[in-house]
Amino acid sequence: MTTVTPTATRAAAGSPGRLRTSSLAGRAGVFAVMALFALYTLIPIWWLLVTATKNSGYLFTTNGLWFSHFDLWTNIRDVFQEQDGIFARWLLNSALYSIGGAAVSTTLSAMAGYALAKYPFRGRDLTFNVILGAVLIPDVMFALPLYLMFSQVHLVNTYWAVFLPSVVSPFGVYLSRIYAGASVPDELIEAARLDGAGEARIFWRVAMPIMSPALVTIFLFQFVSIWNNYLLPLLMLNSDELQPVTVGLANWREGVNQGIPYNITITGAFLSVIPLIVAFLVLQRFWRSGLAAGSVK
């Protein structure tokens, strides 16, 4: 989308009169498209926010996109009381899987990516291509084989069953390699070696800080994908106490016939997206520079 404006400007550069109108029209077009996308993503969240403030009596009988009676606090209290307060447990589980999984995964990706970019060894390209191939396979496809493997080593229905698969990120390795290759100069590593730094020290002290924009991107990607993961925990975990919030909320939605009101599930869904929004807002600056770096270089 961002490439539209410069192209339009360049094409019209010959005639100053057309430049203004066409770039203006171009901008307006771009703006309209972006506004449409923004609406498309924001309206469901707006609906979620508005609906989370209604109690069941007004849920279906008032305008879905505007407030009527403000019961958000009561709803939140009810969410945390439903099923003996298990919602807090689910949030905690999600946080544990996401933060822990994303942190370990980012570190491993950085190490692997750095090694692939900076150390020539036999089979390096083959290794990288295999990892690249794994990027193309959706995570969902791994869930069942993983389940069968974890069954054999008796790890199903434990925290590890969800945590261990979460620390692997082929995309993270790919991005780390590209970024390390482009932004960590070989001269810098040579200089560090001449100064007597060991390889581990060079990685932690020299390479890691330079790679940090890419690492934030990887962290966010992993955080979001682990937070939203559904099939893996569904298969691996039997105990309600170990489930992340996604599986828990899906259970509640299906429990409408058994007396779990819609507004509890909706308010729960609203609460469950807040950590994602917070993570994005806090890490937004790094996120943008990281994305651009990966795409250009």
Add this chain to the structure above:
Amino acid sequence: MLAVASLVTLSACSGSGDSGGSSSDGKPVRVEFWGAAVGLDKSVALWNKSHPDIKVKYSQIPAGSIGGYAKMQNAVKAGNAPCLGQVGYDTLSNFIATGALEDISQYADAGKDKFVPWTWQMSSVGDRVFGIPVDTGPMAMYYRTDLFKKYKISPPKTWDDFAAAAQKVHSANPSAYLTTTPQDAYDLGALTWQAGGKWFGTANDRWQVTIDNPQTSKVAQYWQGLLDKKLVTSDPMLDTAWFKKVQDGQLLSLVSAVWAAPLISKNLPELSGKWAVAPMPQWSAGQKAAGNRGGSATVVLKGCAHPKEATEFATWMSTDSDSVTSLIKNTGIYPAATSGQQLPAVDQPSAYFGGQNIYDVFKTAAANTSTGWVWGPTMSQVQSDMKDGLKKAGAGQGTIPKAVTSVQDSTVAAMKSQGLSVGK
């Protein structure tokens, strides 16, 4: 997800980690139980209090439609399956076809007479019993008493009366409709069930598929007729838009199962006292036939080390009066056990329904639901194809009878492609 599951054809290995232990060494037998319904844990707690020799461990897993069934099937393949699982009647055939269930006839047969007959038949194939019925979804007609009075109609006794009432309502107020068309395979199936038709059967070890039978055609043509005259809407039932239209007086009635009652009363609290329940309209005057929508059984999964104890618990859970009372209160079920249907929890007047004891209607319906109905082994395919067909019919592209014939063909094809033998 089911597609992913069926890609893998590993042979089931026996033995299950958590259900080890035996009664011979004095330790209690441990039985694991996976269910999706909220509140089953309360019945399990009651059992564990009164039965120290058989310990049941309950895990709440996601509902079948959102991955719970795939989870059970995969656990059977991996040899991790619990002894007991909760499975809807419509999915039992699928579990039996994939060999995921234990035959529990020798332990279960004694309990046969405690249940509404069709529910027992639904959990068995011939003489082989695969599950203990838990709940049912007998059907009736919910209607707005205030609006029926306003449009001067009485609860229709026959489907002809029903069509006449639909005409009357819509002529009096062009924005009001008596009801909505059947939305999916389970709606249409229940109406066919009432009409005396059958979609599936088995003979000589082969499946028979008769979705396009005369009764289904009759039902399909009836609703297509109402749709053609624009006397009913084709919008989904019991979703946000439905509640809004009911609230605004644009929809007057709903033919549905007993579990719709709490949905209506919880989501439309301000319509308290303005609802009543009448038996389903009949195809010929004087009949009492009813259909059923929903219901489930407790099954013993393949590889269970203690099928006898597991069956004992399952039978107790579905018939013990304390357990069933708890299931009615905490899970919202309507019991499959005949004794359960006499319990005070499902035999009392309801203020929301104007002081009517609506359960009288449902109890009669359950007793008048015919026993021959069988669900097929590929219900998720049937459901998704039927939904597509009915949605198109509702939008005016195609008709309900056409949807029925196309699902007949697609179902036979799907079953054959799964290696099931199908005869006509």
